[in-house]
Structures are given as C-alpha cells and as structure tokens.
Amino acid sequence: MQTEMSKSGSNPFNAISPTANTIINIGFMLYTIACLLPILLIVMVSLSNEQDVLTKGYSFIPNQIDFTAYKFLFTDWQQILRSYGVTIFVTIAGTILSLIIMALYAYPISRTDFPHRKFFTFFIFFTMLFNGGLVPWYLVYVNMLNLRDNIWALVLPLLVSAFFVLVIRTFFQSTIPVAILEAAKIDGASEMLIFFRIVTPLSLPVLATVALFSTVNYWNDWFLSLVFITDDKTLSIQYLMYKMLLNIQFLASNSNAASAIAAAGGQVSFPNETVRMAMAIMGIGPIVFAYPFFQKYFVKGLTVGAVKG
Amino acid sequence: MTLATNMRRYWIFYVMMAPGVLFLIFNNYIPMLGTVIAFKNVNYADGIINSPWVWFDNFKYLFKTSDAWIITRNTLLYNISFIILNMIVPVAFAIMLNEMKNKLMAKFHQAVIFLAYFLSMVVVSYLVYGFLHDTHGFVNTSIMKWLGLEPLQWYFETKIWPFLLPIINTWKNVGYYTVLYLAAIIGIDDEYYEAATIDGASKWQQIKSVTIPLLMPTIIVLTLLQIGRVFYADFGLFFQVPRESGPLFPVTNVIDTYVYRTFIAMGDIGLSSAAGLYQSLVGFILVFLSNWFVRRVDKDSALF
Incomplete structure (x- = not known):
C-alpha cells in the first residue's frame, strides 16, 4: 500500500472530477486540523501565564509565552524522572518478555505434527471467549501473588494476548515452509535451534508488528496502576497524569518547589492549570514525536494481514 | 502414538x-474458577474459600437495583452507536482517501487520522478537559461567548454526553478502521473498474456498485466482531473522559465501570462479582452467536 495507494484512482481516465477532488481535500484538511487542535490547545496552555489562564481561560493564542509551568515541573524532576523510569522499565521488560513468551507458545501449536496442538490452541483460545471478571482476577494478583504496589503488577497482566498468539501461529503456519523445518531436523538441529535460528528470523514482520502494539499498550497503560498501585513510589507517567487531572493538588502537595515556598512562608501560589498541561505534554510528547517513525509499520502490519486471526 | x-x-x-x-x-x-465468589457472601474473617454460600442472593440484589438496567442499557446503546459509526465513517474515509489525486496528501491525512488511536485515554481526557472545563475550558470561555450563549457545566449536563461519547470514540478509532478498509479497497481488482468505465459508469455508480459490494465481506466481518463484544464497554472511555463526575453516572455508567466502582470504591465483592459474571456469561453467548454468523459469511475470518 505504500507504493500504490490507489488502483481505481491510478487510471487518469477514471479519476474523480477536479471539483470533487477539491471538496474531498478541503474536507480532510478541516478534519485533520480538528484532530490536531486539541493537542495544540494543551501545548499553548502549558506555555501560558497562569494569571492569563485564570482570567481569560484556555486559549490558543497566549498573551505571552511563559515557561513558568515547565520550570516548576523541572524543580520537581525526581518525580517526573521516576515516573519515566517506571514507564520505560515496564514498556521494555513487558515488550521483550511478552514477545518471547507468545512466540514460544505459538510455535508448538503451529506444528501440525505436534499431537496436543488442538488442546493447547483451545486452551489459549478459550480465554478470548470467557473471562472471570475483575474481582477474581484482582484477588489472584493481590491475594495469591502479593503484587500490590509491585512494579511487576504493571508488567505481568499484559504479557500474553491470546489474539496475538493466534496471529503469530497463523503466520508461522502460512509462511514457513515445512520442508525447511524437516531439512533442519534431518541435519540434526534441535527444536530450540530451529525455533531461534530459522523460525524467528523468517517471522520478523509479524514479530515486529506484535512488538509495536505491545510497546504502545504498555506505554499507554494506566488501568493496571489504577487497580494495583496505591503508594506514590510506583507511578507511571500515565498514572501520574491521571492523578493530576483528577486532583489538582496532587503535584502541588508533592512538589519540592511548593514545599520550599511554603517553608519560606511565601505566598506564591502553585500554577496549577499551566503545570497540569505541561505535565500532559510530558506524557503526550514521546508518542507524538515517535509517531511519524512507527506509524507506517503499523499500517504495514495491519495491511499485510498479519494482524488477523 | x-x-x-x-x-x-x-x-x-x-x-x-x-x-x-x-x-x-x-x-x-x-x-474463571473464582467466579464462584459471586455465589458467596465473602467476608474476610472466614476467608474467600470458607465464606458461606448465598447462591443467587447477590444476583437478586443486583437486579433489584435500578443500576442493573441502567448499566446494561448504557453499555448496549453506546456500543451499538459505536458499531454503526465505526462502519459508516471509516468506509467513507477510506473511499475518499482512495480517490484523492494527491497521494502524498492522502498519506498525510491517513497518518493524522490514525494518531488518535495511539493516544491513551488519560491523554484523551486531558484533550476533552481543555475544551469542556467549566471556568477555563475553550468552549465556555470562547466558543459559547462567540455564539452569545451562556456557559454550560459540561461535566454536569447529562444531555450532552450521549452525543459526545460516540463522537470521541469515533474520532479515536476511525483511523484504525480506515486503514483496514483502505487495504481492502486497494485489494479490489482493477478490472472491475475498467469494465465499469467501459460501460459508462460514473464515479458515483462505481462506488455504489463495485467498491461497496466488494467491501461487504470486510464490513460484515469487522462489524460482527464488534457485535460479539457489545456487552463489554471501553472502560477507559467511560471512566477517564467524564472524569468520574457523579451527576453524569446515569449516562456514563456502563457494566465495566460499575464492576470497578462497586468493587474498588465500595468494596462490595458479592455485588461486583455478580455483575462481572453476568457480563461474562452474556458476553460469551454473544461472541458465540456473532462468530456463528461470521463463519457463514467468511470462514477464514471466524474466530473459531
């Protein structure tokens, strides 16, 4: 799809009329702008003066550019750095582990000669049909595994997606010729060797797609923090953002800057509104900056039919 | 062997x-085995396993409250509106992107439309908040002023959210479905269009009698897969975006948020797990039925 966007449109004699083309163009232009405006608003508020925001409200054109909000955030750099640390650790550990575990599960059930293939396929497939619900699931992680306030509670629950395991299995089945596997076996290669030296290198497209989805899932996750994290030590970036939006005082009460001001008996109020939006930018930033680079791989992954059971 | x-x-x-x-x-x-706690009166003194059986008391209690009806209605109605919008809007977008003459622009638009899909619901709630906050939000301080209207308490107005949530959901997911439909359109053989032009079919006629009919299997499969999950709500959308505003609960409380709130906030294990099991069982039946239909349309796209 990258090379030929259109088929019906590729024929110059069968193109839409210039008027229709212009209308479609303008329509998409407006929609695209509408998609980007909300992000722009957040950027602009984070760069505004707190007093202006309080009197005029959130505005696309600030009276003056003011970096106070970011200065406040960076005096509290420990919390931000800590949260980035949590998010980055969870994302990297989670993506690597989940890719390995899912591929290792997908390979045996892709092999038609494996006698228990049907059972293990059903074993994972059934989890897509029925689930126990939030309460028993929570009790397993908190009461049985004792993972409350543990960073692994943010990694483990997202490790295996039945859907992706089946996607990987289908890819193994449809792209890796059985002849290659048999030849390797005759040459005396062990199953592990075959898996790591032959199967995975041939499956990079699907593994890359799954890894990308998994990275975004881990990076964007706040639900696991909401359920399992009760202390303030293991706050991921998303959860920190959530807490700040819900409770305007959250960062203010935890901030070094604010406590220093209070200790000095100062009257400077914490620039809540702008700091909150600056915090949002810290959370949105990495995704938006990385987006142009990873976007096309998602489109490719979805369109080659890799992500389809 | x-x-x-x-x-x-x-x-x-x-x-x-x-x-x-x-x-x-x-x-x-x-x-899954743990769902039996829905039939128990769990108290921490006896422990989960030794707590007394109450059989269907939790369910009786759940369905006596008005909540059971409200969360079921909200979950179903919102999901149905999402499914309809997720069908019409992305198909229209995909057809238009495919017809655009400037392919570079088409790719640019597609990329921007897809961006929302990758934003977390926390970020989405910030974006909505920037517009809807009652004293600072852009809508109240600017748009309502230009229109000469009184500012509204958006997070208290139950009338607005049944329209707002489908718009937000569509905005977030349209990119994903557009990519899938666009891929299906590109997969359509050129010969159909050539034959249609020779017969003198206009562009509009080609879309009506070539593109859409050939897109039908994809549309049906993607839609049925969503119908299979019609009993499961997008927790993030209903939890984050309305910012847990109590007055909005009649129009924003869905099964998933109800299960979460009765369990985590109220600590009512029995009621929450009963609601959870109700969702799992009905959800299971719906997945089964929708998959049965998918199989009849396109065997390869069926889950099982």
Whole structure:
C-alpha cells in the first residue's frame, strides 16, 4: 500500500472530477486540523501565564509565552524522572518478555505434527471467549501473588494476548515452509535451534508488528496502576497524569518547589492549570514525536494481514 | 502414538509453552474458577474459600437495583452507536482517501487520522478537559461567548454526553478502521473498474456498485466482531473522559465501570462479582452467536 495507494484512482481516465477532488481535500484538511487542535490547545496552555489562564481561560493564542509551568515541573524532576523510569522499565521488560513468551507458545501449536496442538490452541483460545471478571482476577494478583504496589503488577497482566498468539501461529503456519523445518531436523538441529535460528528470523514482520502494539499498550497503560498501585513510589507517567487531572493538588502537595515556598512562608501560589498541561505534554510528547517513525509499520502490519486471526 | 514416545519426542515443546501455560492458569483459569465468589457472601474473617454460600442472593440484589438496567442499557446503546459509526465513517474515509489525486496528501491525512488511536485515554481526557472545563475550558470561555450563549457545566449536563461519547470514540478509532478498509479497497481488482468505465459508469455508480459490494465481506466481518463484544464497554472511555463526575453516572455508567466502582470504591465483592459474571456469561453467548454468523459469511475470518 505504500507504493500504490490507489488502483481505481491510478487510471487518469477514471479519476474523480477536479471539483470533487477539491471538496474531498478541503474536507480532510478541516478534519485533520480538528484532530490536531486539541493537542495544540494543551501545548499553548502549558506555555501560558497562569494569571492569563485564570482570567481569560484556555486559549490558543497566549498573551505571552511563559515557561513558568515547565520550570516548576523541572524543580520537581525526581518525580517526573521516576515516573519515566517506571514507564520505560515496564514498556521494555513487558515488550521483550511478552514477545518471547507468545512466540514460544505459538510455535508448538503451529506444528501440525505436534499431537496436543488442538488442546493447547483451545486452551489459549478459550480465554478470548470467557473471562472471570475483575474481582477474581484482582484477588489472584493481590491475594495469591502479593503484587500490590509491585512494579511487576504493571508488567505481568499484559504479557500474553491470546489474539496475538493466534496471529503469530497463523503466520508461522502460512509462511514457513515445512520442508525447511524437516531439512533442519534431518541435519540434526534441535527444536530450540530451529525455533531461534530459522523460525524467528523468517517471522520478523509479524514479530515486529506484535512488538509495536505491545510497546504502545504498555506505554499507554494506566488501568493496571489504577487497580494495583496505591503508594506514590510506583507511578507511571500515565498514572501520574491521571492523578493530576483528577486532583489538582496532587503535584502541588508533592512538589519540592511548593514545599520550599511554603517553608519560606511565601505566598506564591502553585500554577496549577499551566503545570497540569505541561505535565500532559510530558506524557503526550514521546508518542507524538515517535509517531511519524512507527506509524507506517503499523499500517504495514495491519495491511499485510498479519494482524488477523 | 503412546504418551511416553510423545513426551520423549516433543518434551521441548512443553518446555517452550510452560511460561505461557503458567500465565494463562494464573491470569485466566484461576479467575474463571473464582467466579464462584459471586455465589458467596465473602467476608474476610472466614476467608474467600470458607465464606458461606448465598447462591443467587447477590444476583437478586443486583437486579433489584435500578443500576442493573441502567448499566446494561448504557453499555448496549453506546456500543451499538459505536458499531454503526465505526462502519459508516471509516468506509467513507477510506473511499475518499482512495480517490484523492494527491497521494502524498492522502498519506498525510491517513497518518493524522490514525494518531488518535495511539493516544491513551488519560491523554484523551486531558484533550476533552481543555475544551469542556467549566471556568477555563475553550468552549465556555470562547466558543459559547462567540455564539452569545451562556456557559454550560459540561461535566454536569447529562444531555450532552450521549452525543459526545460516540463522537470521541469515533474520532479515536476511525483511523484504525480506515486503514483496514483502505487495504481492502486497494485489494479490489482493477478490472472491475475498467469494465465499469467501459460501460459508462460514473464515479458515483462505481462506488455504489463495485467498491461497496466488494467491501461487504470486510464490513460484515469487522462489524460482527464488534457485535460479539457489545456487552463489554471501553472502560477507559467511560471512566477517564467524564472524569468520574457523579451527576453524569446515569449516562456514563456502563457494566465495566460499575464492576470497578462497586468493587474498588465500595468494596462490595458479592455485588461486583455478580455483575462481572453476568457480563461474562452474556458476553460469551454473544461472541458465540456473532462468530456463528461470521463463519457463514467468511470462514477464514471466524474466530473459531
């Protein structure tokens, strides 16, 4: 799809009329702008003066550019750095582990000669049909595994997606010729060797797609923090953002800057509104900056039919 | 083949699958067995296993409250509106992107439309908040002023959210479905269009009688897959975006948020797990039915 966007449109004699083309163009232009405006608003508020925001409200054109909000955030750099640390650790550990575990599960059930293939396929497939619900699931992680306030509670629950395991299995089945596997076996290669030296290198497209989805899932996750994290030590970036939006005082009460001001008996109020939006930018930033680079791989992954059971 | 030779030959496969099996047991199968707590009156003095059985009392209590009806209605109505919008808007977008003459612009638009899909619901709630906050939000301080209207308390107005949530959901997911439909359109053989032009079909006629009919299997499959999940709501959308505003609960409370709130906030294990099991069972039946239909349309797209 990258090379030929259109088929019906590729024929110059069968193109839409210039008027229709212009209308479609303008329509998409407006929609695209509408998609980007909300992000722009957040950027602009984070760069505004707190007093202006309080009197005029959130505005696309600030009276003056003011970096106070970011200065406040960076005096509290420990919390931000800590949260980035949590998010980055969870994302990297989670993506690597989940890719390995899912591929290792997908390979045996892709092999038609494996006698228990049907059972293990059903074993994972059934989890897509029925689930126990939030309460028993929570009790397993908190009461049985004792993972409350543990960073692994943010990694483990997202490790295996039945859907992706089946996607990987289908890819193994449809792209890796059985002849290659048999030849390797005759040459005396062990199953592990075959898996790591032959199967995975041939499956990079699907593994890359799954890894990308998994990275975004881990990076964007706040639900696991909401359920399992009760202390303030293991706050991921998303959860920190959530807490700040819900409770305007959250960062203010935890901030070094604010406590220093209070200790000095100062009257400077914490620039809540702008700091909150600056915090949002810290959370949105990495995704938006990385987006142009990873976007096309998602489109490719979805369109080659890799992500389809 | 006997079990012993099986094990000798394939033991390494069992080792490879062990981490996954372990995960599924803890993350999925033990919680499935754990649904029995919906039939118990769990108290921490007796422990979960020794708590007394109350059988259907939790369910009786759940369905006596007005909540059961409200959360079921909200979940179903919102999901149905999402499914309809997720069908019409992305198909229209895909057809238009495909017809655009400037391919570079088409790619640019597609990329921007897809961006929302990658934003977390926390970020989405910030974006909405920037517009809807009652004293600072852009809508109240600017748009309502230009229109000469009184500012509204958006997070208290129940009338607005049934329209707002489908718009937000569509905005977030349209990119994903557009990519899928666009791929299907590109897969349509050129010959159909050539034949249609020779017959003198206009562009509009081609879309009506070539593109859409050939897109139908994809539309049906993607829609049925969503119908299978019609009893499960997007927790993030209903939890984050309305910012847990109490007055909005009649129009924003769905099964998933109800289960979460009765359990985590109110600590009512019995009621919450009863609602959870109700969702799982009805959801299971719906997945089964929708998959049965998918099989009849396109065997390869069926889940099972």
